[in-house]
Amino acid sequence: MSFDIQKIRKDFPILSRKVNGYPLVYLDNAATSQKPQQVIDCIVDYYSNYNANIHRGVHTLSQEATDAYESARKKIQTHFNAKEAYEIIFTAGTTHGINLVANGFSEILKKGDEIIVSAMEHHSNIVPWQMLCEKTGAILKVIPMNEEGVLVFSEYEKLLSKKTKLVFVNHISNALGTINPIVEIIEKAHEVGAAVLVDGAQACSHIKPDLQRLDVDFYVTSAHKMCGPTGVGILYMKEEWGNKLPPYQGGGEMIAEVTFEKTTYAGLPHKFEAGTPNICGGIAFGAAIDYLNTIGFEAIEKHENELLKYATEKLLKIDGLKIYGTGPDKTSVVSFNIEGIHPYDIGAIVDKLGIAVRTGHHCAQPIMDFYKIPGTVRASFAFYNTLEEVDALVTAVKKAKMMLS
Amino acid sequence: MTIEAIQEELIDEFSMFDDWMQRYEYMIELGKSLPLIDENLKTDDKLIKGCQSKVWLNSEMKNGKIIFTADSDAIITKGIIAVLVRVFSNQKPQAILDANTDFIDEIGLKEHLSPTRANGLVSMIKQMKMYALAYQTQLNN
Numbered sequence: 001m002s003f004d005i006q007k008i009r010k011d012f013p014i015l016s017r018k019v020n021g022y023p024l025v026y027l028d029n030a031a032t033s034q035k036p037q038q039v040i041d042c043i044v045d046y047y048s049n050y051n052a053n054i055h056r057g058v059h060t061l062s063q064e065a066t067d068a069y070e071s072a073r074k075k076i077q078t079h080f081n082a083k084e085a086y087e088i089i090f091t092a093g094t095t096h097g098i099n100l101v102a103n104g105f106s107e108i109l110k111k112g113d114e115i116i117v118s119a120m121e122h123h124s125n126i127v128p129w130q131m132l133c134e135k136t137g138a139i140l141k142v143i144p145m146n147e148e149g150v151l152v153f154s155e156y157e158k159l160l161s162k163k164t165k166l167v168f169v170n171h172i173s174n175a176l177g178t179i180n181p182i183v184e185i186i187e188k189a190h191e192v193g194a195a196v197l198v199d200g201a202q203a204c205s206h207i208k209p210d211l212q213r214l215d216v217d218f219y220v221t222s223a224h225k226m227c228g229p230t231g232v233g234i235l236y237m238k239e240e241w242g243n244k245l246p247p248y249q250g251g252g253e254m255i256a257e258v259t260f261e262k263t264t265y266a267g268l269p270h271k272f273e274a275g276t277p278n279i280c281g282g283i284a285f286g287a288a289i290d291y292l293n294t295i296g297f298e299a300i301e302k303h304e305n306e307l308l309k310y311a312t313e314k315l316l317k318i319d320g321l322k323i324y325g326t327g328p329d330k331t332s333v334v335s336f337n338i339e340g341i342h343p344y345d346i347g348a349i350v351d352k353l354g355i356a357v358r359t360g361h362h363c364a365q366p367i368m369d370f371y372k373i374p375g376t377v378r379a380s381f382a383f384y385n386t387l388e389e390v391d392a393l394v395t396a397v398k399k400a401k402m403m404l405s
Numbered sequence: 406m407t408i409e410a411i412q413e414e415l416i417d418e419f420s421m422f423d424d425w426m427q428r429y430e431y432m433i434e435l436g437k438s439l440p441l442i443d444e445n446l447k448t449d450d451k452l453i454k455g456c457q458s459k460v461w462l463n464s465e466m467k468n469g470k471i472i473f474t475a476d477s478d479a480i481i482t483k484g485i486i487a488v489l490v491r492v493f494s495n496q497k498p499q500a501i502l503d504a505n506t507d508f509i510d511e512i513g514l515k516e517h518l519s520p521t522r523a524n525g526l527v528s529m530i531k532q533m534k535m536y537a538l539a540y541q542t543q544l545n546n
């Protein structure tokens with residue numbers, strides 16, 4: 001299929017709205033993506049035609065809803081090339097998936113065991129590991145990054161040892177756009193017998209990970225950053241880990257048999273899916289994946305790379321502008337500051353011109369501390385953004401600079 | 406001048422502008438006239454929480470009136486504080502406690518009132534009123 005940007009933009013109703021009198025230029029895709037009509041229709045269809053609880057009733061609606069939910073799981077399995085559909089656990093999102101794994105490891109880790117995380121994690125996702133270490137007496141080690149915003153691989157290798165039980169790293173950094181070398185990270189971790197959890201929240205809208213080929217133990221992501229709804233995501237876990245980890249929450253769905261003496265847990269994935277899930281969300285996540293695949297990840301990558309290259313070139317022409325995250329492998333995220341100007345000021349002015357960017361520390365305080373800056377302005381592009389929108393951003397930033405200096 | 410009179414004055418001044426850019430430019434100008442907090446008072450306990458940019462606010466009591474000084478590392482934020490300092494500084498604590506803040510809407514800064522803007526306009530007003538309350542309580546004792 002050829003990549004017809006104007007046709008694609010028509011799929012997203014929100015892209016035709018105005019903000020402060022200007023056409024919306026949405027460049028906050030790393031926070032959440034916009035939703036195409038196909039996904040919106042799927043949600044409407046679910047609630048209009050076959051809303052019912054799943055896995056419980058024998059009635060037709062419940063069957064239809066269960067089938068749709070389970071077929072979404074299969075779709076996700078195929079998309080990510082997981083070996084089995086039951087290795088895909090529906091969650092409320094990336095954060096939930098991370099907590100689920102951290103909780104599971106609280107029964108596995110012993111005092112003196114080590115967990116490795118990277119210096120460029122979403123800071124809220126460092127918290128579950130800190131909590132886990134407090135609880136178990138395990139020790140948290142951090143892979144440092146360099147000035148380019150790239151992890152120092154040799155330091156990672158030094159941190160690994162027989163004591164390492166788990167490595168947690170994001171596939172792509174939300175603040176910088178750096179793509180981490182997860183293939184090598186996973187390989188090295190496995191050499192010492194450690195498991196690896198990859199946070200794919202920022203990755204899956206740009207690239208299509210092949211989970212079996214990566215040989216990753218756990219992989220988490222959120223639907224809302226890949227054209228799907230909020231409040232739903234997945235945790236992939238290899239079957240052997242699924243059997244090893246204890247359940248996270250107790251409730252309906254996750255049990256095989258209950259008496260007051262003893263409960264037998266259900267098998268995967270239900271063991272980790274207590275209670276009524278986000279049924280509609282799961283189904284719409286499937287629709288979002290279908291949508292992305294009709295556009296095609298090759299085409300998405302090509303277009304986004306073009307946007308990134310163009311934006312980088314244009315922005316760097318602005319005097320005093322510095323980009324953070326300049327490694328060779330990155331996705332369409334440009335995090336920047338202009339010398340002597342606070343990122344908040346730039347954000348406030350470009351917003352007035354209809355441009356949505358993010359300002360602040362992007363939940364990656366350690367990265368900001370590393371660069372000794374209060375934050376950055378972050379423009380993050382999606383496949384539905386255009387070169388003209390990059391121009392609008394550049395013009396707006398220039399205007400802001402003029403007003404502020 | 407009373408708080409109401411200053412607010413009227415600000416509404417008047419801002420009504421001269423017909424677009425947001427001129428309003429912002431004026432606010433940036435006002436920011437430059439902000440009575441700056443003493444550098445050695447820029448300590449963490451003077452920082453206002455809930456701002457994306459740093460805001461330091463100091464208060465002292467002189468002749469029964471509160472004098473505010475402040476600073477920020479962001480220019481627009483500085484302009485916003487300058488507006489607030491002009492309204493609330495050099496006033497009696499009770500007058501600050503009684504004042505309403507509808508004028509912010511009228512001078513076209515309403516968007517900064519939204520807590521999601523994270524620029525802390527709401528927190529700044531709250532902090533000023535907290536200082537006023539503390540001084541008022543002292544006066545009553």
Ligand SMILES: Cc1ncc(COP(=O)(O)O)c(C=O)c1O
Nearest residue numbers: 093094095122170174201202222
């Ligand atoms: C790298 C990364 N991890 C995790 C998250 C959290 O995702 P969610 O809020 O969907 O749980 C985000 C979202 O901002 C992210 O960018």
